[in-house]
Amino acid sequence: MSAPLLAVSDVHISYGKVEAVRSVSLDVSANQIVTIIGANGAGKTTLLNAIMGILPLKGRVTFGGEDMTSFDIEDRVAAGLSLVPEHRELFGTMNVEDNLQLGAFRIAKATAAQSFERVYTLFPRLKERRKQLAGTLSGGEQQMLAMGRALMGAPKLLMLDEPSLGLAPIIVSDIFRTVGELRAAGVSVLLVEQNAQAALKIADHAYVMELGEFVLDGPAAEIATNQQVVASYLGFQHA
Amino acid sequence: MNTTILLFLVQDGITNGAIYALLGLALVLVFAVTRVILIPQGEFVTYGALTYATLSAGQVPGTAQLAAVMGIVAFGLDLYLARKSLHAKRILRAFAVNIAFPFAILALTYALAGRHNTIPVNTALSLLIVAAIGLFLYRIAFQPIAHTSVLVLLIASVGCHLAMQGFGLVFFGAEGLRGPAVSNAALTIGPLSFSGQSLAVYGITVAFIVGLWLFFDYTLYGKALRATAVNRLGARLVGIRTSLSGQLAFLLASLIGAISGILIVPITTLYYDTGFLIGLKGFIAAIIGGLISYPITAVAALGVGLVEAFSSFYASNFKEVIVFTLIIPVLVLRSLAAPEVEEEQD
Numbered sequence: 001m002s003a004p005l006l007a008v009s010d011v012h013i014s015y016g017k018v019e020a021v022r023s024v025s026l027d028v029s030a031n032q033i034v035t036i037i038g039a040n041g042a043g044k045t046t047l048l049n050a051i052m053g054i055l056p057l058k059g060r061v062t063f064g065g066e067d068m069t070s071f072d073i074e075d076r077v078a079a080g081l082s083l084v085p086e087h088r089e090l091f092g093t094m095n096v097e098d099n100l101q102l103g104a105f106r107i108a109k110a111t112a113a114q115s116f117e118r119v120y121t122l123f124p125r126l127k128e129r130r131k132q133l134a135g136t137l138s139g140g141e142q143q144m145l146a147m148g149r150a151l152m153g154a155p156k157l158l159m160l161d162e163p164s165l166g167l168a169p170i171i172v173s174d175i176f177r178t179v180g181e182l183r184a185a186g187v188s189v190l191l192v193e194q195n196a197q198a199a200l201k202i203a204d205h206a207y208v209m210e211l212g213e214f215v216l217d218g219p220a221a222e223i224a225t226n227q228q229v230v231a232s233y234l235g236f237q238h239a
Numbered sequence: 240m241n242t243t244i245l246l247f248l249v250q251d252g253i254t255n256g257a258i259y260a261l262l263g264l265a266l267v268l269v270f271a272v273t274r275v276i277l278i279p280q281g282e283f284v285t286y287g288a289l290t291y292a293t294l295s296a297g298q299v300p301g302t303a304q305l306a307a308v309m310g311i312v313a314f315g316l317d318l319y320l321a322r323k324s325l326h327a328k329r330i331l332r333a334f335a336v337n338i339a340f341p342f343a344i345l346a347l348t349y350a351l352a353g354r355h356n357t358i359p360v361n362t363a364l365s366l367l368i369v370a371a372i373g374l375f376l377y378r379i380a381f382q383p384i385a386h387t388s389v390l391v392l393l394i395a396s397v398g399c400h401l402a403m404q405g406f407g408l409v410f411f412g413a414e415g416l417r418g419p420a421v422s423n424a425a426l427t428i429g430p431l432s433f434s435g436q437s438l439a440v441y442g443i444t445v446a447f448i449v450g451l452w453l454f455f456d457y458t459l460y461g462k463a464l465r466a467t468a469v470n471r472l473g474a475r476l477v478g479i480r481t482s483l484s485g486q487l488a489f490l491l492a493s494l495i496g497a498i499s500g501i502l503i504v505p506i507t508t509l510y511y512d513t514g515f516l517i518g519l520k521g522f523i524a525a526i527i528g529g530l531i532s533y534p535i536t537a538v539a540a541l542g543v544g545l546v547e548a549f550s551s552f553y554a555s556n557f558k559e560v561i562v563f564t565l566i567i568p569v570l571v572l573r574s575l576a577a578p579e580v581e582e583e584q585d
Binding site: 052054070072073074075078082083085089090091092093096098101102103105106149151152153 | 323327459462464465466469470472473475477478479480485
């Protein structure tokens with residue numbers, strides 16, 4: 001296997017004296033969907049935020065072979081890393097089109113035009129609502145907009161934090177289908193999910209996080225049949 | 240009171256109100272983008288006005304040198320911040336903005352001072368000088384503490400105001416200055432006579448408001464500024480640097496301040512500390528607009544101007560008292576209407 005696109009090695013993240021993430025290492029290769037599953041409070045969101053540079057971490061993060069441990073958020077974005085955070089962080093008083101346009105803030109105008117087309121093809125709903133204020137969209141549409149805005153910058157790796165949280169099942173399946181399409185389009189995805197079943201179905205590789213540590217990792221198909229995981233995260237539905 | 244006096248007071252109030260509107264809009268802009276309550280806004284007015292007056296008198300204003308010195312400090316800060324990854328491109332950019340830009344202005348000032356420049360040349364030069372000071376003020380005083388609380392930023396803001404006022408005294412002396420009018424034309428409609436200068440105040444205020452509206456609604460950088468104001472983390476996640484937004488906001492605020500100063504210095508004599516009071520009146524308008532609403536701020540500014548004009552007619556000793564008392568009922572109402580909000584932390 002070639003060198004991974006994203007390599008996180010021996011990362012520790014603390015809130016003051018409390019260590020929220022301990023000695024975590026993870027790789028994401030090109031054209032791969034990797035998922036981190038685990039219970040609420042396991043440290044999944046903390047880890048994603050630290051990889052993006054929102055939180056400080058101890059350890060090393062390399063992306064595309066470049067050490068970006070000391071990079072600002074903005075430099076990580078420029079390098080091709082993008083995060084769709086749990087709270088989406090949209091520009092609520094601006095319309096859909098402006099939100100998307102700002103997603104392409106770092107890239108050339110000509111490329112931005114292509115990005116618009118690509119995002120509108122992935123999410124036709126956004127095109128219908130392009131003049132509507134982001135704050136007035138439904139939860140599902142806001143999630144699509146958050147993903148669309150991140151994709152406007154043509155990232156190499158998209159990190160999704162709980163994209164299915166609080167959404168109707170039909171929209172969740174829509175969003176997961178889109179994640180699958182992204183891989184086909186050459187975007188790698190690092191997916192953090194509580195909905196372990198859906199995440200394991202589309203992922204290539206999975207990590208299981210408990211209390212700030214990875215307790216298990218392997219090909220998603222194997223993790224999905226692991227007795228311990230089935231008991232803890234998948235419940236009866238899978239059995 | 241007869242109609243003539245009434246109309247005269249209204250006209251006076253609107254002229255002043257237009258200036259307060261410009262300053263109020265700048266305050267709202269800066270607060271929305273950077274959370275800084277820009278006390279030195281008044282100093283931008285003074286610097287703009289007195290720089291223009293000094294240039295018109297054929298002398299080199301100290302503000303040009305101040306801009307150059309601030310540029311050197313800003314360059315030092317940029318280099319220190321980038322010490323871990325010193326790319327040639329980054330250094331070159333910092334050099335262009337922090338050294339080449341203010342020194343080019345300084346050279347231009349020396350080259351042009353003493354000649355009989357036209358009013359547009361002096362105006363443009365004054366705007367450049369004050370814009371550079373505004374840009375570097377953010378870089379030096381606010382960018383390093385951009386992540387701290389509103390209170391810390393406010394204290395820094397007060398410090399900047401005091402320092403800049405002190406420098407104002409050094410550069411321009413304790414004597415007041417006046418500058419040449421943009422236009423000496425006069426227009427009479429019925430009982431009203433408009434001076435060319437007050438027409439210029441109206442025209443430029445309206446043009447600036449329209450310009451700002453176009454900038455915020457139709458340009459990528461304008462939208463990026465709005466985005467930073469709406470959601471700082473969201474803006475950073477799409478790659479908009481908070482430092483860039485902050486510098487842009489300060490650049491606009493200093494330009495607006497300087498334009499206001501240049502517009503009023505032919506009408507009233509300005510001293511090194513006059514700007515503070517003018518800025519505070521813009522601030523009242525901004526507070527009435529809750530530091531977020533541009534339209535309410537603009538309307539409130541006209542109200543402040545009118546109240547000031549009428550109170551100077553009826554009770555001129557209490558003019559300032561009456562104007563500043565306006566803020567009390569507004570604050571009471573706002574604190575009753577708005578629920579307690581915890582401050583957002585970065």
